[in-house]
Amino acid sequence: MSTTTLERPDAAAAPKPEQAEKLVIFAWSGDLDRVWPALILATTGAAMGKETTVLFTFWGLFPLVRDEVRITGENWMQKMLSMMNRGGTDHLKLSRMNFAGAGSAMMKHLAREHHLASPHELLDLAREMGVRLVPCQMTMDLLGLGREDLIEGLDQPAGATTALAEAQGAITLFI
Amino acid sequence: MSTTTLERPDAAAAPKPEQAEKLVIFAWSGDLDRVWPALILATTGAAMGKETTVLFTFWGLFPLVRDEVRITGENWMQKMLSMMNRGGTDHLKLSRMNFAGAGSAMMKHLAREHHLASPHELLDLAREMGVRLVPCQMTMDLLGLGREDLIEGLDQPAGATTALAEAQGAITLFI
Amino acid sequence: MSTTTLERPDAAAAPKPEQAEKLVIFAWSGDLDRVWPALILATTGAAMGKETTVLFTFWGLFPLVRDEVRITGENWMQKMLSMMNRGGTDHLKLSRMNFAGAGSAMMKHLAREHHLASPHELLDLAREMGVRLVPCQMTMDLLGLGREDLIEGLDQPAGATTALAEAQGAITLFI
Numbered sequence: 001m002s003t004t005t006l007e008r009p010d011a012a013a014a015p016k017p018e019q020a021e022k023l024v025i026f027a028w029s030g031d032l033d034r035v036w037p038a039l040i041l042a043t044t045g046a047a048m049g050k051e052t053t054v055l056f057t058f059w060g061l062f063p064l065v066r067d068e069v070r071i072t073g074e075n076w077m078q079k080m081l082s083m084m085n086r087g088g089t090d091h092l093k094l095s096r097m098n099f100a101g102a103g104s105a106m107m108k109h110l111a112r113e114h115h116l117a118s119p120h121e122l123l124d125l126a127r128e129m130g131v132r133l134v135p136c137q138m139t140m141d142l143l144g145l146g147r148e149d150l151i152e153g154l155d156q157p158a159g160a161t162t163a164l165a166e167a168q169g170a171i172t173l174f175i
Numbered sequence: 176m177s178t179t180t181l182e183r184p185d186a187a188a189a190p191k192p193e194q195a196e197k198l199v200i201f202a203w204s205g206d207l208d209r210v211w212p213a214l215i216l217a218t219t220g221a222a223m224g225k226e227t228t229v230l231f232t233f234w235g236l237f238p239l240v241r242d243e244v245r246i247t248g249e250n251w252m253q254k255m256l257s258m259m260n261r262g263g264t265d266h267l268k269l270s271r272m273n274f275a276g277a278g279s280a281m282m283k284h285l286a287r288e289h290h291l292a293s294p295h296e297l298l299d300l301a302r303e304m305g306v307r308l309v310p311c312q313m314t315m316d317l318l319g320l321g322r323e324d325l326i327e328g329l330d331q332p333a334g335a336t337t338a339l340a341e342a343q344g345a346i347t348l349f350i
Numbered sequence: 351m352s353t354t355t356l357e358r359p360d361a362a363a364a365p366k367p368e369q370a371e372k373l374v375i376f377a378w379s380g381d382l383d384r385v386w387p388a389l390i391l392a393t394t395g396a397a398m399g400k401e402t403t404v405l406f407t408f409w410g411l412f413p414l415v416r417d418e419v420r421i422t423g424e425n426w427m428q429k430m431l432s433m434m435n436r437g438g439t440d441h442l443k444l445s446r447m448n449f450a451g452a453g454s455a456m457m458k459h460l461a462r463e464h465h466l467a468s469p470h471e472l473l474d475l476a477r478e479m480g481v482r483l484v485p486c487q488m489t490m491d492l493l494g495l496g497r498e499d500l501i502e503g504l505d506q507p508a509g510a511t512t513a514l515a516e517a518q519g520a521i522t523l524f525i
Contacts, residue, residue, distance in 0.1 A: 160394040
């Protein structure tokens with residue numbers, strides 16, 4: 001378990017710049033029970049001083065949709081997908097035992113009771129902590145989501161190449 | 176947490192001490208078809224000599240509930256969740272094609288026929304092999320699970336910080 | 351974006367053999383919305399020069415079944431599982447909002463419109479790019495799948511040990 005750092009006599013002479021500690025999360029899911037751990041891990045990583053990047057891709061993009069935006073997309077298929085997937089962090093559902101929202105409501109109630117931050121609060125916190133929140137450009141194109149449909153404070157949309165470049169040497173999780 | 180490598184005077188002569196090989200699994204799911212690979216990978220990693228840690232979090236905590244414990248939690252919401260999620264490794268369900276248990280039973284039958292260890296056996300094996308089995312404290316609080324509700328032989332409950340500290344330089348999988 | 355290490359004049363004096371950049375994906379799912387990102391990430395990684403390996407395991411094995419093969423397995427349980435899981439990349443379903451195939455069809459239509467390669471095309475591309483496509487031997491045994499049931503161009507079936515050996519120092523994703 002120990003990863004002890006050594007004090008070396010010659011450290012100053014031949015500094016070997018170690019790779020920064022990094023955490024890269026592929027936030028693929030839009031389910032409450034996956035968005036939550038993704039954001040808890042991201043903010044925890046940032047608090048530990050790791051350079052943290054979250055790539056929001058596929059269903060994971062919907063939690064980033066602005067709360068007041070209701071229907072997104074340019075054609076009927078994209079609009080229909082957006083209707084079935086109400087965006088924003090306040091409408092997330094559990095992947096199982098959702099019971100038409102009762103399960104999610106119950107889980108959120110338990111979280112409040114235990115002073116666990118909500119996905120919405122965690123997203124704000126992540127931004128403040130300097131976590132890079134990157135929406136996946138390819139998914140945005142596919143779903144017809146524009147930059148103006150998404151919340152403020154995100155990084156430039158990017159794709160798999162950017163995420164994989166960041167991921168080398170990082171802790172990587174696909175959630 | 177640091178992964179700094181030491182420069183020593185004899186670094187060129189002596190082989191560079193490799194970082195210990197590590198495997199850190201975030202066992203998020205309580206589904207049979209995810210618990211199984213999580214434990215197969217954990218025991219395989221341990222057999223290969225890797226320092227292996229499994230953090231059981233969210234739904235992944237339920238397989239660790241003692242078999243004789245039926246209802247857990249302190250309030251009705253936690254109790255209801257525990258009723259819907261019968262704990263223990265013997266009551267796991269497939270995430271799809273479960274068919275009210277027929278699918279799971281079939282899969283377990285096939286596994287026995289092919290001499291593949293059950294999740295229960297793999298959990299015992301993991302413990303014997305020295306795999307660190309860590310229940311997530313935050314989830315325990317959220318679900319109202321006490322240490323006495325969980326099986327023996329687990330490590331001290333811990334959280335995201337511990338797991339991420341272990342994860343630096345390790346193979347990391349979110350299952 | 352590149353993490354390539356430069357060969358410098360003094361590289362020979364202090365040779366620090368960099369580990370090759372590697373990407374190891376555990377393709378566990380047979381759902382369209384997970385097979386897709388798995389193959390996009392695999393081909394992107396290969397294009398970036400990373401040694402890329404995909405271990406197809408559990409439900410993830412079904413997309414590798416030859417299109418003309420309809421029922422696989424040696425006993426009725428395996429045959430039933432194969433009937434419920436039509437193999438091949440052309441019959442993948444979304445994990446949610448599939449609507450008896452309408453959701454998947456819509457998603458594929460959107461993908462074509464945006465010139466996003468299909469899973470079938472991505473699988474061919476991955477092979478051409480030298481991505482190691484490894485079917486999981488244990489799953490093949492469990493499901494009664496023979497090598498002849500699977501598409502051409504795959505690597506030798508292997509298991510968790512092979513994948514974990516590859517995974518050390520690699521970007522690792524369980525999808």
